[in-house]
Amino acid sequence: MDPIVIIGSGLAGYNVARELRKLDKQTPLIVLSADSAHFYPKPTLSNSLAINKAPENIPISSPEQMASQLNATVRPLTRVTAIDPTRHAIRIGDETVNYSKLVLALGADQIRVPLRGNAVERVMTVNDLEDYGRLRAAIKDKRAVAVIGAGLIGCEFANDLTGAGFKVDVIDIAGQPLPRLLPPEGGALLQRKLAALGVTWHLGTSAASIDRNGDGVRITLADGTVIDADVVLSAIGLKPRITLARAAGLKTNRGIVVSRSLQTSAPDVYVLGDCAEVEGLVLPFVMPIMHAARALAATLAGKPTAVIYPAMPVVVKTPACPTVVSPPPASAAGAWSITADDESVKALFLGADGKLLGFALNGKATAERAALTQQLPPVLA
Amino acid sequence: MRKWQCIVCGYTYDEAAGDPEHGIAAGTRWEDIPAGWSCPDCGVAKADFEMALLAA
Numbered sequence: 001m002d003p004i005v006i007i008g009s010g011l012a013g014y015n016v017a018r019e020l021r022k023l024d025k026q027t028p029l030i031v032l033s034a035d036s037a038h039f040y041p042k043p044t045l046s047n048s049l050a051i052n053k054a055p056e057n058i059p060i061s062s063p064e065q066m067a068s069q070l071n072a073t074v075r076p077l078t079r080v081t082a083i084d085p086t087r088h089a090i091r092i093g094d095e096t097v098n099y100s101k102l103v104l105a106l107g108a109d110q111i112r113v114p115l116r117g118n119a120v121e122r123v124m125t126v127n128d129l130e131d132y133g134r135l136r137a138a139i140k141d142k143r144a145v146a147v148i149g150a151g152l153i154g155c156e157f158a159n160d161l162t163g164a165g166f167k168v169d170v171i172d173i174a175g176q177p178l179p180r181l182l183p184p185e186g187g188a189l190l191q192r193k194l195a196a197l198g199v200t201w202h203l204g205t206s207a208a209s210i211d212r213n214g215d216g217v218r219i220t221l222a223d224g225t226v227i228d229a230d231v232v233l234s235a236i237g238l239k240p241r242i243t244l245a246r247a248a249g250l251k252t253n254r255g256i257v258v259s260r261s262l263q264t265s266a267p268d269v270y271v272l273g274d275c276a277e278v279e280g281l282v283l284p285f286v287m288p289i290m291h292a293a294r295a296l297a298a299t300l301a302g303k304p305t306a307v308i309y310p311a312m313p314v315v316v317k318t319p320a321c322p323t324v325v326s327p328p329p330a331s332a333a334g335a336w337s338i339t340a341d342d343e344s345v346k347a348l349f350l351g352a353d354g355k356l357l358g359f360a361l362n363g364k365a366t367a368e369r370a371a372l373t374q375q376l377p378p379v380l381a
Numbered sequence: 382m383r384k385w386q387c388i389v390c391g392y393t394y395d396e397a398a399g400d401p402e403h404g405i406a407a408g409t410r411w412e413d414i415p416a417g418w419s420c421p422d423c424g425v426a427k428a429d430f431e432m433a434l435l436a437a
Contacts, residue, residue: 011389041391043422060388060431286390286423315422370402370421 001028002098003073004300005090007080007244008105009033009066010128011042012273012289016103017070019297029072030097032090035128037063037076043286045132046156047317050163055133083248085266101268101300104245104256108238108274108284113148117209119217123148123232126157135233142230143167146219148207149236150177152316155190157233159318162197169227170194171202171219178316181325183336186345186362193321193363202227238284240275255282260306260380262296272296278307279380287312311376313359313369322366326376328358339365348372385411388431390423 004020006013009031017031031037038059048058067074082091089098110125126135139145145161147154150172161168172179176187177194191201205223210232212218219227240255251257251265255277262270262278272292274284291309298305316323328334328349334357339346344363351357356375361368382397394400394414399407403421405414411430418427 015389039388041387041389044391047391290389290424312424367402 002088002100003028003030004101004103005029005097005099006031006103006105007090008103008107008273009035009037009039009063009074009076010105010107010273011286012107012293013103013105014039014066014070015289015293016105016272016296016300017066017072019293020300021070021072023297023301025071027100029070031066031070031072031074032078032080032092033063033074033076034079035076035130037066037074038129039066040129042128043317045126045129046153047160048132049136049139049157049160052164055129055136058129058132080244083244083250083269085248085250085269088268099268101270103296103300104264104269104271104275105273106241106244106256106275108240110234111237111239113207113234113236115207115210117211117220119210119212122212122217123210123234125234126153127238135231138231139166142216144169144216144229145231145233146171146217146227146229148172148232148234150174150201150203151180151235151237152178152314153235154233155194156317157235158194158199159197159320162194162199163319167200168198169200169202169229171205171207171221171227173204173206175204177201177203178323178325181314181316181327182323182360182362183338183345183347185338185340186323186347186360189340189345189362190318190321190323194318197320238274240277240282240284242275245271245275253277261299261304262292262307263299270296270299281309281379283309283312283379285312285314287314308381309379311373312379313373321362323360323362324366324369325360326358326373327360329379332357336360382408383411385430387420387423387425388429389425390420392420392422394430 039061040059063074144167146169205221208222209220216230242252245256246252256271295305295307313326334351337348344365346365347360349358385394399405399409
């Protein structure tokens with residue numbers, strides 16, 4: 001029998017393999033990874049600088065340990081070049097590997113900001129363990145880091161870098177941090193708390209150009225402000241990796257389009273994680289991956305199973321202002337109801353019938369996360 | 382008091398702090414947490430945690 005093949009060794013790829021092995025210990029399994037195939041908790045990449053964690057101390061398991069735990073073949077540094085769904089085969093350069101079932105756990109790329117100037121190549125992004133190592137090397141003995149993007153990853157890095165002693169400037173076109181996740185009141189508290197820690201905000205404007213300036217760079221903003229920095233980190237968002245799937249004729253949109261059973265438009269080809277689009281939802285967070293991994297593992301083991309997403313609050317790791325959000329559905333009609341003081345914001349998104357549809361908690365209000373989560377409707381029932 | 386790390390998302394359970402929000406009092410030893418407890422950040426089961434390595 002041909003093996004089950006998983007492309008990707010991130011949280012999505014390895015967790016579906018782990019869940020599968022709880023149900024099926026024998027079917028041959030191959031995990032293909034474009035990188036070193038270490039297993040590590042990716043969310044720690046944006047909060048490990050202040051505790052001075054070396055890249056080699058982040059992985060929990062080596063590829064060899066994963067292969068042994070999973071009773072699988074794990075192939076690092078192996079890039080799949082094509083998928084041929086009609087033949088149930090993938091190609092790795094000249095090599096062909098047949099599969100019985102194929103799982104795409106390809107992840108997402110950091111979106112690149114379009115910038116002018118002669119130092120555009122100096123803009124760094126952190127999307128994997130290797131990137132983290134590069135960032136850590138780049139900031140060694142340096143002082144100033146500019147962060148483009150005040151979303152989840154940008155804010156986490158701003159907090160972490162400031163905590164590690166750096167002078168940090170954060171730039172975002174929006175007028176507040178976490179514009180897609182927090183109402184203005186919560187954004188204001190997070191902004192104030194990070195400013196108190198030392199972060200300098202440049203909101204409502206964007207980076208226009210970046211040029212060499214001695215050993216560092218000079219960033220010019222659309223409003224004319226000039227920022228000198230040693231290192232520039234960009235974190236403006238993620239773009240699902242869909243190229244391989246699209247070239248194979250699979251249906252794609254923002255992500256690779258799958259059914260509730262996580263199946264693509266081709267038989268026996270499944271997708272989960274940051275590259276998947278389930279009923280219009282692309283959710284690049286840990287909890288959706290875990291739910292998808294369990295459902296998909298059951299399907300791969302022979303019991304077709306639809307993914308169910310309960311309410312899945314997202315924790316933003318900004319210790320200066322603890323933040324947890326469960327955004328209301330994009331289409332939801334309703335309004336924010338806000339209780340705030342100097343140290344906390346409790347924002348509840350209430351539907352027309354008064355039912356809780358989402359929340360955004362900052363500071364001490366985060367203690368109410370568990371109680372409020374129980375009142376939320378599921379994201380996909 | 383020890384610290385444990387979720388191998389999926391990196392959440393740290395600090396025995397000294399507990400997880401009061403989910404009914405685990407400060408000072409609760411790892412072995413005394415009910416098996417039904419799960420990671421507050423990603424939802425994995427207690428069985429999927431590992432001992433955290435404290436940074437040198």
